[in-house]
Amino acid sequence: MLVLKNITIKTLKGRTLLNDCSFSLNKNDRLAIIGEEGNGKSTLCKLIAGVDDIHKDFIVSGDVICDHARIGYLPQHLSDKQYQQDVFSFLIQDPTDADYDILPQFEKQMSKFDMSFQPEDYNRSLSSFSGGEKIKIQMAKLLTEDPLVLVLDEPTNDLDLDALRWLEDFILKSSIPLIYVSHDSVLLAKTANRILHLEQTQRKQVPLWTLESIGFEEYLAKRTHRIQRQESLAKKQKSEMDAQMEKWRQIYQKVEHRQNTISRQDPHGGQLLKKKMKNVKAVKRRIDKVEKIKNPDPEEAVEIFFDQVESMPSSKxxxxxxxxxxxxxxxxxxxxxxxxxxxxxxxxxxxxxxxxxxxxxxxxxxxxxxxxxxxxxxxxxxxxxxxxxxxxxxxxxxxxxxxxxxxxxxxxxxxxxxxxxxxxxxxxxxxxxxxxxxxxxxxxxxxxxxxxxxxxxxxxxxxxxxxxxxxxxxxxxxxxxxxxxxxxxxxxxxxxxxxxxxxxxxxxxxxx
Missing domain, CATH: 3.40.50.300 (P-loop containing nucleotide triphosphate hydrolases)
Structure with a gap:
């Protein structure tokens, strides 16, 4: 249904957001894209949906294999112009060349969403509806277009608790594979069965992407275990290398001392010590060449806290x-x-x-x-x-x-x-x-x-x-x-x- 091959996305200033990313989306997939702010989640959604203006701000290579006309795309934000449109104009962009059969299909979808939609509502501007109602109107419009894939960018923004529960139910029951971005950890835990994690590591110099066919909470647990294991291995290696370096320093100092104190009447001994020192330095070079296990520096490992102040009296x-x-x-x-x-x-x-x-x-x-x-x-x-x-x-x-x-x-x-x-x-x-x-x-x-x-x-x-x-x-x-x-x-x-x-x-x- 959808295949991405070797996708690389760079900003015009040369920062790489995504490097050589490949994956496919199949039936029953609910793929959640997660990551910190500004890591390219929305940009990837736009690329998949075939939004043209992405190429104004980014340099993209690789292939997206799909029928863009059959991608249902929910953007993170509608334009101010779209918000001011009435619902009829939002659905029927060109009245002179339009398929008016979508209107009963739209109303049918709205009824499935448990939202009463009356004929006079077609004359209301989108901005007059609540956050949850706006999402339902956009989703109903997408479904009238018979999409093969749904791409939803932050659909949980501005939703109240009832609308969030509705969205969770929709995602779980959808027969259409979905790709979605969300900051709602509860929704992610309840709905996602695949995770694509976009990261910017080493002070945002090195992009990483991780794809796992597991749920959100399982992914977090697996990631935590991997980070803890890497921390443990890095600590163990450092301890071992510190011990090796201490042993090397002792040998080096011993050989150096003997070189400094050997008598000139013992040239043979001097030659042996020179050879010994050469071997000692070779050992140091071998130690230096050992690939170091880096301490993990996960992107989400942030720190912020209030100053320690005595807690306010409970009766104040x-x-x-x-x-x-x-x-x-x-x-x-x-x-x-x-x-x-x-x-x-x-x-x-x-x-x-x-x-x-x-x-x-x-x-x-x-x-x-x-x-x-x-x-x-x-x-x-x-x-x-x-x-x-x-x-x-x-x-x-x-x-x-x-x-x-x-x-x-x-x-x-x-x-x-x-x-x-x-x-x-x-x-x-x-x-x-x-x-x-x-x-x-x-x-x-x-x-x-x-x-x-x-x-x-x-x-x-x-x-x-x-x-x-x-x-x-x-x-x-x-x-x-x-x-x-x-x-x-x-x-x-x-x-x-x-x-x-x-x-x-x-x-x-x-x-x-």
Whole structure:
């Protein structure tokens, strides 16, 4: 159905994202592409789907053997123009030369997706639908084209929990082989039966790709075992070589001492020592030529943490508020919103798309500022927080001292930023890298409360354990809106459903 042969992808600046990658996709395959931000996952999806503009930004060699007309491609983002289109125009691009039979097929697919679609909905713009509804409309359109393969780039972005469960069910039941990119570790664990891992190693100088026909969790376990084994072998070899070098130094020093002290009346002895020294140096050259087992430096081995501060008293009330009505414009979103944040609370809020969760967090942010509550807010749209024309180092710099710059570069380096990425404009960085810049800013902010709006949405599932540990270690309180089920389960200890009637406490939160 789909074959890739010797695919190599390079940026116009010469950085290799993928080198000599080959694989085939077969019936019943659910191939998940994973890797850190900016490693070429979306670029590979575009190449497979036959998106023409990829060649404007990348140099590509190798062959993709498939019928591009039969590839159903869900892009990571639609254009602003597409979002403003009504559904009819989105489905029927050219009314003068269109197959109107796709409309009943589209409606049939929408009914299979348990989404009521009325005739008047054809006149609604795509932007007026929720995140989950937008994905269902795009998927229904793709399926009317009878694709042989589906390529889905970040389909979980902007989906609420109900939509995520729907997508998992769709992937598992699909008779069409799929390739998809996702940062949702729960979805990956439940659905993937093959893994393609794209990596950039050795300070992003050497690309690697790994293909395994196993599930996500099994792949992680196998990878962890491989890394631990390599670490063990590297440690053992270093210990053995250190012992060899110590023995060699002792012999070398002994021979050198005898050379320095031998009498000139013993030329034969001198010749023997000279020969001995030659042999000793030959042994050193052989030791130096032994191929060293490198300590693994996995791309996801990042480090970030808050300073160790005494945990906040569990009875301290950080913030308390009662909001009678929450509006956006003239639309009432919710009523009777009561929130109290006490001690080092970890509060997770979830709910359907468009119900007002982000609007509520902005209200909380404003109220905390008015009350001088020490806090930091991470918004969904990073451009609200970041000056993207500045470099990461310049954005994070406050005092402009050498010591501060060194500290900032250490933080960024521990998150696998290259020096070039540290000093390049933030607008040239991937969304995941921008999220990491905000995390560094957050860690250095020295506050007592974090307000987080979808904090994990652009971070690799391989990096998330470190980020989750960072949040767990935070001394103060966390108030987060998230649809990341792993984050909600492993970081948050209190869960609230955002409804029109206010925040409803969920006593036993279950990701299923």
């Amino acid at each position: 009330v950080i913030f308390s508020d009662q909001l009678e009505s929450l509006y956006i414009g003239k639309r009432l979103l919710s009523s009777n919103l009561h929130l109290q944040i006490v001690g080092p609370a970890r509060i997770g809020i979830f709910g359907s798309n468009g119900c007002g969760k982000s609007t509520y967090l902005r209200y909380i942010d404003q109220k905390m500022s008015e009350l001088n509550v020490s806090h930091y807010m991470m918004v969904q749209d990073y451009s609200e927080k970041l000056d993207v024309t500045k470099s990461a180092v310049d954005f994070l710099t406050k005092d402009k001292t050498k010591e501060e710059k060194s500290e900032i570069m250490t933080y960024l380096g521990s998150l696998k930023f290259t020096e070039q990425e540290m000093i390049s404009p933030i607008e040239s960085l991937s969304l995941g890298q921008r999220a990491k810049v905000i995390l560094v800013d957050m860690v250095r902010s020295k506050v007592d409360c974090l307000i987080l709006d979808e904090p994990t949405r652009n971070l690799s599932p391989l990096t998330m354990p470190v980020v989750e540990s960072m949040f767990k270690q935070f001394h103060g309180a966390i108030l987060a809106v998230s649809h990341d089920r792993h984050f909600l389960t492993h970081v948050c200890d209190k869960h609230y459903l955002f409804t029109q009637e206010g925040l409803r406490f969920i006593e036993n939160f279950d990701i299923n």
